[in-house]
Amino acid sequence: MLDPSELYEVADDLPELGRPVLVEALTGVVDAGGAVRLAGQHLLSTLEHRLVVTFDVDQLLDYRSRRPAMIFLEDHWEHYEEPVLGLYALNDSAGTAFLLLCGPEPDLQWKRFTAAVRTVMARLGIRVTVGLNAIPMAVPHTRPCGMTAHATRPGLVTGYEPWLRRVQVPGSAGHLLEYELGRDGRDAMGFAAHVPHYLSQTDYPEAAETLLTALSKATGLLLPLDELRTAAAAVRDNVNQQLEDGAEAAALVQALEEQYDAFMRGRESTNLPAATTGPLPTADELGAALERFLAEQAEPGGPPTP
Structure with missing residues (x-):
């Protein structure tokens, strides 16, 4: 592996950080x-x-798989949207310092990248790392946004019930970082918001609000959320308005609600989920039908936006 220290540059005048939280986004x-x-x-x-x-x-980065945007104006290239992958120092609403690792996930050299991040973490005295993710799920937008929590030790995510048992999924650089921190005996956790899969291709600010709320509860950081709440309400109203125009789509959402409610009742008891009044479509059938409907409704003006 090439030298991880040659993969990054640290600012000369670092602010006073104490022992901060690092948020991986x-x-x-x-x-x-x-x-x-x-x-x-x-x-x-x-x-x-x-x-x-x-x-x-x-x-x-593999520029062929994720090409940065460029703006062409009449007869020349006016702007290049240069990708930035970096670590930002922030202060929450109470003035507490924390760090945010954000930008495009590396396509290449994951092991070297995570080694570099861990070296920087040691230098800056990071006390805990929190990763943010969002995954499509067969859940309705009319129910609270769910969450999958995981950590390098159980005590970091007490109070969260598991949604999944054992599953194989494609890896990510952020998850590899958490895995390696766990092997090193370091505290790290992650939260994955559950996004209705029929809305997974459009901006869904309720999931972002859910992630930052979980981050705040886990770390004590005071984060402003009013703008996200307003945007989330606007998206919900937009989707509901579109569904009012389609009886079939509304019925599909209702079927998703029944599946969700039955699953939640099953989690709250030792019995199997309560039986519904009849057979329900599968999650894939529901999602495909809703995606088609919302795409048809959004064609003139694009996908639902806040």
């Missing part, structure tokens, strides 16, 4: 509803911050 392949991106953007737009560590994206 890398945007990769699975970011249902853009929730991780929205959460990172929200923190940077509402809190004071400065870039303290910059990673060499040329070593880490």
Whole structure:
């Protein structure tokens, strides 16, 4: 492995951080509803911050798979949207310092990247790392946004019931970082918001709000959430209005609600989930039908937006 220390640059005048929390919000392949991106953007737009560590994206990104945007104006290239992968120092609403690792998830050199991050963490005295994720699930938007929590030791995520038992999933650089921190005996945890899979291709700020609420509860950070709550309500109203125009789609949402409610009742007791009045469509059938309906409704003006 190439030297991890050559993969990043640290600012000369680091602020006083104490023993801060590090929030990992890398945007990769699975970011249902853009929730991780929205959460990172929200923190940077509402809190004071400065870039303290910059990673060499040329070593880490596959530009052919994720091409940065460029603007062409009449007869020349006006702007290049240069990708930035870095560590930002922020202060929460009470002035407590914490760090945010955000930008595009590395496509290449994961082991070298995680080694570099762990070296930086040791230098900056990180006490705990919290990763943010969002996954598509067969859940209705009319129910509270669910959450899957995981950690390097159970005491970090007490109070969260598991949604999954044992499952094999594609890895990510953020999950690899948490895994390696666990092997080192370091505290790290992660939260994955459950986004209705028929809305996973559009911005879903309720999931971003859910992630930051979980982050706040787990770490004590005071984070501003009003803007996300307002955006989440606007998206819900938009989707509900579209569903009012389609009886079949409304029936499909109701079927998802019945599945969700039965599952939740089953989790609260030792019995199997309560039986419903009749056979329900599968989650894939429900999701496909709702996706078709919402796509048809959104064609003139694009997908539902806040």
